[in-house]
Amino acid sequence: MKNEAVKVIKAKKKYILEQWFQNQLENDGLREDLITNEDQRIQSEELLNSLTASISDNNFDNFQSRDFEKVEEILSGIAIARARRGFSPRETGAYVFSLKTALLKTLSEEISDPKVLYTESMRINSLLDNFSIITFETFIKGREDVILRQTDEITEISTPVIKVWDGILALPIIGTLDSSRTQVVMENLLQEIVETGSSIAILDISGVPAIDTLVAQHLIKTVSATRLMGAECIISGIRPEIAQTVVHLGIDLSEIVTKATLASALKMAFGMIELEVRKKATPKVL
Amino acid sequence: MIVTLSKDSIKITREQDTIFLRNRVKEWATKIGMGLVNQTKLITAASELVRNMLKYAGGGTVDIEIVSKGRENGVKLIFSDKGPGIKDINLAMRDGYTTGRSLGLGLPGTRRLVSEFEIQSVVDEGTTISIIKWKNG
Numbered sequence: 322m323k324n325e326a327v328k329v330i331k332a333k334k335k336y337i338l339e340q341w342f343q344n345q346l347e348n349d350g351l352r353e354d355l356i357t358n359e360d361q362r363i364q365s366e367e368l369l370n371s372l373t374a375s376i377s378d379n380n381f382d383n384f385q386s387r388d389f390e391k392v393e394e395i396l397s398g399i400a401i402a403r404a405r406r407g408f409s410p411r412e413t414g415a416y417v418f419s420l421k422t423a424l425l426k427t428l429s430e431e432i433s434d435p436k437v438l439y440t441e442s443m444r445i446n447s448l449l450d451n452f453s454i455i456t457f458e459t460f461i462k463g464r465e466d467v468i469l470r471q472t473d474e475i476t477e478i479s480t481p482v483i484k485v486w487d488g489i490l491a492l493p494i495i496g497t498l499d500s501s502r503t504q505v506v507m508e509n510l511l512q513e514i515v516e517t518g519s520s521i522a523i524l525d526i527s528g529v530p531a532i533d534t535l536v537a538q539h540l541i542k543t544v545s546a547t548r549l550m551g552a553e554c555i556i557s558g559i560r561p562e563i564a565q566t567v568v569h570l571g572i573d574l575s576e577i578v579t580k581a582t583l584a585s586a587l588k589m590a591f592g593m594i595e596l597e598v599r600k601k602a603t604p605k606v607l
Numbered sequence: 608m609i610v611t612l613s614k615d616s617i618k619i620t621r622e623q624d625t626i627f628l629r630n631r632v633k634e635w636a637t638k639i640g641m642g643l644v645n646q647t648k649l650i651t652a653a654s655e656l657v658r659n660m661l662k663y664a665g666g667g668t669v670d671i672e673i674v675s676k677g678r679e680n681g682v683k684l685i686f687s688d689k690g691p692g693i694k695d696i697n698l699a700m701r702d703g704y705t706t707g708r709s710l711g712l713g714l715p716g717t718r719r720l721v722s723e724f725e726i727q728s729v730v731d732e733g734t735t736i737s738i739i740k741w742k743n744g
């Protein structure tokens with residue numbers, strides 16, 4: 322038995338596309354600032370072409386059919402692109418839903434038997450619902466990618482190396498010191514040591530929430546690398562609660578020069594390069 | 608007797624989840640009025656166990672509970688994974704023992720940081736570790 326809906330969809334492709342596009346235009350979800358009408362039309366046409374090409378009597382009620390892979394691929398592409406461009410979930414959802422509206426409308430115009438119309442509409446419904454789910458899944462994935470990229474960017478910018486004195490560098494670290502962050506910190510630091518010819522680096526960890534074995538190892542590695550470059554590394558900003566935790570954990574930081582505050586580390590650094598900070602002597606009044 | 612007052616569950620599948628977990632633990636510890644030192648110890652312990660879970664078992668779940676015993680409140684964390692399990696628990700609990708070319712301080716250090724520590728592990732089935740930090744413990 323030939324499937325009515327499949328027949329209608331294939332025969333009325335052009336009409337459906339027009340309807341769909343009409344729906345999109347009427348939709349308040351159309352974002353001309355993010356995508357041109359022309360691009361949207363091309364996208365929609367590609368999607369509908371692929372849908373009409375893959376839909377058949379055999380796969381119509383089986384949305385898990387591999388025949389729809391191409392459709393799903395195009396749909397995912399559209400969803401990811403939209404997530405990156407800043408479309409809202411509502412706008413992205415409306416895009417797929419308006420196709421459903423167009424399909425259902427066309428069916429209702431073409432199929433006169435109410436019973437057939439009902440079954441066919443239900444089938445279209447579940448097929449399109451599945452496409453919507455795919456769209457949402459990929460849309461969220463697209464958003465997550467954006468977040469991950471931003472995380473990387475934050476890592477980049479939040480590890481500045483500051484030259485506090487001739488020969489003395491300071492690196493305030495704020496936030497969690499994970500592996501990728503350590504890599505960035507270490508690279509920046511070693512680079513800066515070479516460029517400025519500094520002999521002392523102060524790593525200030527006042528802004529690091531906790532030191533566990535991994536963070537400790539990262540610190541130890543950074544210190545050893547600095548030493549290999551011929552410079553000395555002081556770690557400052559160890560808060561009391563962190564000191565207690567490190568001791569209980571059993572981490573041995575005795576090889577590392579540590580100071581409670583950045584100020585005391587700086588003072589020590591001055592001593593190491595034989596500088597002295599003194600209060601200016603007031604001239605004696607005779 | 609230990610009574611559970613509220614609970615939540617967090618899935619761990621990747622490194623970013625550890626930050627989320629740490630913030631959650633901090634939130635709950637603050638809620639029961641735990642001091643800064645104990646909070647830091649608990650967060651560090653959680654950090655160790657969740658890292659092991661990711662590194663050796665590829666992820667798992669952390670149940671987080673507020674518990675009470677008599678007049679004392681505390682935060683309980685249960686780390687369960689379906690990883691390879693630990694063959695010799697006594698050995699794994701020893702300072703410096705590691706199969707991951709690390710410091711080998713995660714498990715023994717965690718035990719020192721918390722008030723109560725329980726470990727169960729079956730080879731090829733997985734590992735469950737539960738810890739409690741009492742507010743004043």
Ligand SMILES: Nc1ncnc2c1ncn2[C@@H]1O[C@H](COP(=O)(O)OP(=O)(O)OP(=O)(O)O)[C@@H](O)[C@H]1O
Nearest residue numbers: 534659663692699705706707709710711712713714
């Ligand atoms: N969830 C787990 N599943 C399987 N094996 C584990 C698990 N947790 C720990 N182990 C085993 O126990 C050993 C000791 O763990 P521990 O956390 O004490 O040290 P580590 O992870 O090797 O080093 P560190 O934690 O100091 O960086 C590990 O090397 C690993 O072999």
Ligand SMILES: [Mg+2]
Nearest residue numbers: 655659713714
């Ligand atoms: Mg460990």
